Amino acid sequence: MTKNILFGNSRRAQSNRSFWLFLFPSLSAFLLFVIVPFITGIYYSFTNWSGLNTGNESFIGFDNYRQILSDPQFGFSFLQTATYSLLSVIIINIVAFGLALLVTQNTILKNVFRAGFFLPNLIGGLVLGYIWQFLYNRALIVWFEPSLIAVGNTSILGLAIVVTWQYAGYIMMIYIAALQNVPQDLIEAATIDGANAWQRLRAITFPLVAQAFTIALFLTLVTSFKQYDTVVSLTQSGPAMQMPVWFANLYGINPITVQSTEVITYNIYETAFVRFQLGVGQAKAILFFLLIGIFGGLQVYFTQKREVEM
Amino acid sequence: MQKTTNNKQKTNWSVTLKQNNWTIEIISLILLILFFMPIIIVLINVGKADNNAIILDPLGLPQNYFRNFLNNIERILTHRQIRYFSSFGYSLLITTLSLTAIGIFSSMAAWVLVRTKTKYSKAIFFLFLSGLVIPFQVVMLPLVRLLQDITNFTGITMKETVHGIVLAYVGFGAPLSVFMFYGFIKSVPLEIEEAAIIDGCNQRQVFFRVVFPILKPIFVTMLVLNGLWIWNDYLLPVLVLGVKNPVQTLPLSVGVLAGLYTKDWPLILTQVILAAIPLLILFLFVQKHIIKGMTSGAIK
Numbered sequence: 001m002t003k004n005i006l007f008g009n010s011r012r013a014q015s016n017r018s019f020w021l022f023l024f025p026s027l028s029a030f031l032l033f034v035i036v037p038f039i040t041g042i043y044y045s046f047t048n049w050s051g052l053n054t055g056n057e058s059f060i061g062f063d064n065y066r067q068i069l070s071d072p073q074f075g076f077s078f079l080q081t082a083t084y085s086l087l088s089v090i091i092i093n094i095v096a097f098g099l100a101l102l103v104t105q106n107t108i109l110k111n112v113f114r115a116g117f118f119l120p121n122l123i124g125g126l127v128l129g130y131i132w133q134f135l136y137n138r139a140l141i142v143w144f145e146p147s148l149i150a151v152g153n154t155s156i157l158g159l160a161i162v163v164t165w166q167y168a169g170y171i172m173m174i175y176i177a178a179l180q181n182v183p184q185d186l187i188e189a190a191t192i193d194g195a196n197a198w199q200r201l202r203a204i205t206f207p208l209v210a211q212a213f214t215i216a217l218f219l220t221l222v223t224s225f226k227q228y229d230t231v232v233s234l235t236q237s238g239p240a241m242q243m244p245v246w247f248a249n250l251y252g253i254n255p256i257t258v259q260s261t262e263v264i265t266y267n268i269y270e271t272a273f274v275r276f277q278l279g280v281g282q283a284k285a286i287l288f289f290l291l292i293g294i295f296g297g298l299q300v301y302f303t304q305k306r307e308v309e310m
Numbered sequence: 311m312q313k314t315t316n317n318k319q320k321t322n323w324s325v326t327l328k329q330n331n332w333t334i335e336i337i338s339l340i341l342l343i344l345f346f347m348p349i350i351i352v353l354i355n356v357g358k359a360d361n362n363a364i365i366l367d368p369l370g371l372p373q374n375y376f377r378n379f380l381n382n383i384e385r386i387l388t389h390r391q392i393r394y395f396s397s398f399g400y401s402l403l404i405t406t407l408s409l410t411a412i413g414i415f416s417s418m419a420a421w422v423l424v425r426t427k428t429k430y431s432k433a434i435f436f437l438f439l440s441g442l443v444i445p446f447q448v449v450m451l452p453l454v455r456l457l458q459d460i461t462n463f464t465g466i467t468m469k470e471t472v473h474g475i476v477l478a479y480v481g482f483g484a485p486l487s488v489f490m491f492y493g494f495i496k497s498v499p500l501e502i503e504e505a506a507i508i509d510g511c512n513q514r515q516v517f518f519r520v521v522f523p524i525l526k527p528i529f530v531t532m533l534v535l536n537g538l539w540i541w542n543d544y545l546l547p548v549l550v551l552g553v554k555n556p557v558q559t560l561p562l563s564v565g566v567l568a569g570l571y572t573k574d575w576p577l578i579l580t581q582v583i584l585a586a587i588p589l590l591i592l593f594l595f596v597q598k599h600i601i602k603g604m605t606s607g608a609i610k
Contacts, residue, residue, distance in 0.1 A: 018513045019422050019431075025411070026419040026484045027434065033481030034441050037452035044452055054455065099341070107335045115597050116342045122589045124542025126561045127582050130568055131352055134575055139351050139368040165348065173601070226445050229544040229561075233568065265447050272451050282451050289448045296443075 045283035051276030064283035072251045074284065076243055076258045077267040078291070080156055084263065085224035085295075088160035088167075092220045093213075095168040100175030101201075114176070118169035125166075129233025132162045149234060152241025152260035159261055162230060167223060171216045178212030179205070210307040214300060221299055225292050228265040237262035237270070264288050356382060356580045364575050382580035391554065391570065394584060397563040404472060404559060405540045408479035409533055412487050415480060416532070417525055420491030421517055425503075435492065441485030446545065453478070454549050468550070470557055475550045482546070483536050494528040495521070534600050541589060560585045 045064060049057035068074050103113045123131070136147040136158060148158030182205055190200050231237060237259040248255040262270070268288065272281030351368075357375035358364050372378065387394050419438075423431045457468040468474035498521065506520045544561045551557050554566060567581045593600060 015426075015513065019426050022418040022422040022517070023434065025415040026480065026488060027438075029415075029477055029481035030438065030441060030484040031481075032456075033453060033478050034444060034449055034485075035437070037449035037456055038444055040456070041449060041452040102334060102338050102341070105331065105334045107331060107338060109335065109339065113338050113342055114601060115593075117345060118601065119590075119593070120345070120348075122538065122593055123586050124544065124561055126542075126544045127564055127585050130564070130578055130582055131348055134355070134579060135348055135351060138364055138575060139355070142368060165345070222445075226447070228447075232544070233565075268447050278451050285448045285451065289445060292445060293443065 041282050042286060044279060045286045047279045049279035049282070051278065054278075057279065060279075064280045065287070067280060068284055068287065070251070072243065072248070072253065072256060073258055073262065074264075074267060075251065076247065077262050077264050079247065080260065081225060081263045082295075084156040084160055084227075084261075085221060087157060088163050088224045089217060089220045091160055091164045092168050092171055093216055095164055096171035096216065097175050099168060099172045100179055103172070104176055104179045114172075117172055120166045121170045123166065125227070125229030126233045128162060128166055129230040129235075132158075132165075133234050149261075150239060152239050155235060155239060155260045159227075159231065159234060160224075162234060163224065163227060166230075167220065171220060174212055174216050174219075175209065178209040182208045210303075214303040214307060217303055218296060218300055222292060222296055225288075225295070226265060227263060228269070231261055231263055231266050235261040237266050264291075352579050352582065356576060356583055358576045361573055361575055378576070379580070382576050383584065385577060386567070386581050386584060389567070392563045392567050392581070393558060394563065397558045397560045398588065400472070400557055401541060401560040404475055404479075405537060407472070407476045408483065408540050409537055411476060411480045412483040412536055413529060413532060416484055416487035417491045417495075417522065417529070418517065419484070420488045421495055421521055423488070424492055424495045425500075435488075438485050438488045441482075442489065446482070450545070450549055457550065470551055470555045472557060475547065475557075478546060478550055479536075479540055483540075487532050487536065490528055490532055491525065494525065498524055530599050530602070538589075560588075 044057070046059055046061060047057040048060045048063070099117050103110055103117070107113070120128075133149070136149045141147050148154045148161070186204050186208075187200055190204055195203065239260055240257050241260045243255045243258045245255055264284070265288070268281050268284045271284060272278050354371055355364055355368065357379040358372045359374070359378045359381075363372055386392055423435045423438075457474065460466060460468050468477075502520060502524075503516050506516045511519065542561060543559075544565070547559045547562050548565075551559065551562065553562060558566075564581055564585050568578055571577050
């Protein structure tokens with residue numbers, strides 16, 4: 001009987017056949033381009049795969065991981081990525097929520113405002129970086145000298161501002177959708193009871209849009225961590241800076257020169273395609289995956305807990 | 311219709327602020343202008359003859375604005391390595407093909423996954439979901455190697471070809487799209503499909519004639535989210551198509567130009583405008599759909 005499940009003419013066989021037929025195109029492309037590389041990638045991260053020995057690499061255990069953990073530039077990349085992500089998560093969400101509050105008011109140009117604030121989202125990451133490189137280094141320099149992205153200490157703030165300009169409009173949309181679901185009568189009742197605007201916001205709006213905060217924080221966190229295109233065109237991982245003394249002490253070395261906006265994604269690309277250490281690059285990618293998982297998971301855990309408390 | 315009136319009621323959630331509406335209107339307007347400053351400054355500077363004009367006065371409107379701007383546009387449109395029209399064509403072709411394929415294939419997959427209750431369907435759905443948390447950087451190195459291996463084994467060229475990158479987009483687009491279609495199809499009543507079966511439809515007809523048209527709202531969301539990503543994508547085209555090869559997308563052409571003329575800002579900014587303009591024009595026309603698509607996609 002079992003052989004008839006796929007090839008017979010019974011109804012069950014027919015529906016089984018179309019089950020796999022309908023799944024085939026998506027599933028095969030997904031398996032081939034995402035799942036297979038993901039699994040082989042785990043293996044490659046334990047090999048000495050380099051640009052010269054592709055196909056002849058050999059298993060070297062945890063050597064790549066050991067090398068990464070003792071590499072100050074990678075540690076610094078992680079530090080900068082985490083700091084930059086924290087900065088941009090905070091700035092993006094404050095700006096986005098503020099804008100969402102503004103454009104859900106009863107204004108005549110409401111729809112124009114929404115479309116306008118959303119507009120930078122249409123600009124791709126690479127193009128975005130060139131626009132802002134020009135703004136920082138050529139235009140805004142009339143007022144702000146030196147430019148934010150010319151100094152190692154402020155370059156990640158410069159990057160966070162750029163990403164905010166692009167991404168706040170999208171996150172604003174999430175908050176708009178949530179704010180529109182806040183029941184009108186609750187607000188009215190509170191107003192009659194004498195609550196002022198801030199009290200209404202704190203006691204009614206915030207708890208009711210708490211779920212949107214969880215989603216928006218998660219999206220901004222992951223997007224910030226994965227930022228690559230904009231860094232390529234905005235700073236090319238520069239400018240170089242002296243690493244802080246406390247950071248050098250962690251590695252037991254004297255402070256050395258590091259690239260201030262070499263975020264993890266940029267570091268992975270450099271390792272693999274400029275230095276041709278593909279095995280090391282892949283091990284960094286696996287660590288990157290784990291880091292996103294840990295940070296994203298922690299964030300969702302804590303904001304959801306807060307959701308309940310509110 | 312019902313929905314719009316509903317929204318209207320909910321939107322003015324702060325009745326008491328009504329008398330302040332003009333203040334809010336003006337604050338919003340000022341913020342919007344501030345938000346547009348980067349674009350305005352870029353638009354001022356595309357009309358400058360050379361970099362010296364920018365260094366002298368970066369924020370002033372130049373003389374002969376339109377002549378310089380047209381001159382810069384002409385330099386880009388006729389440039390042999392930038393190949394604006396061919397890049398635009400390839401971007402359009404790749405985005406259209408990918409969106410069509412992702413739309414049809416993902417909705418097909420999502421539908422059978424919702425409507426079939428077996429241990430396979432659950433497991434496969436979770437497999438698709440796992441793709442949502444895998445960042446591209448984790449698979450990119452093995453992927454480049456895999457594409458080469460496919461070519462070596464089957465003789466089908468995957469790198470530097472349109473079908474290669476479209477297939478990759480179908481794979482990478484599947485998790486989010488299947489997830490969105492899955493959520494939507496779950497809310498479609500089964501009775502409609504049962505009625506179609508009683509009327510004599512086979513499974514294929516049920517999907518393409520009955521279910522597919524119902525999916526329109528979520529299809530728009532899917533098109534917007536994937537369309538923005540694919541049209542603007544840079545890293546995957548760099549890896550699959552490569553730089554300065556015959557098949558070149560618009561973001562790749564921007565990268566080529568910026569590499570060739572590192573300090574010629576009027577030219578770079580003109581190319582930036584030319585690269586962004588197709589999507590901006592599209593946005594003006596289908597703005598409502600895009601915003602609606604984005605919002606409903608966002609809450610999912």
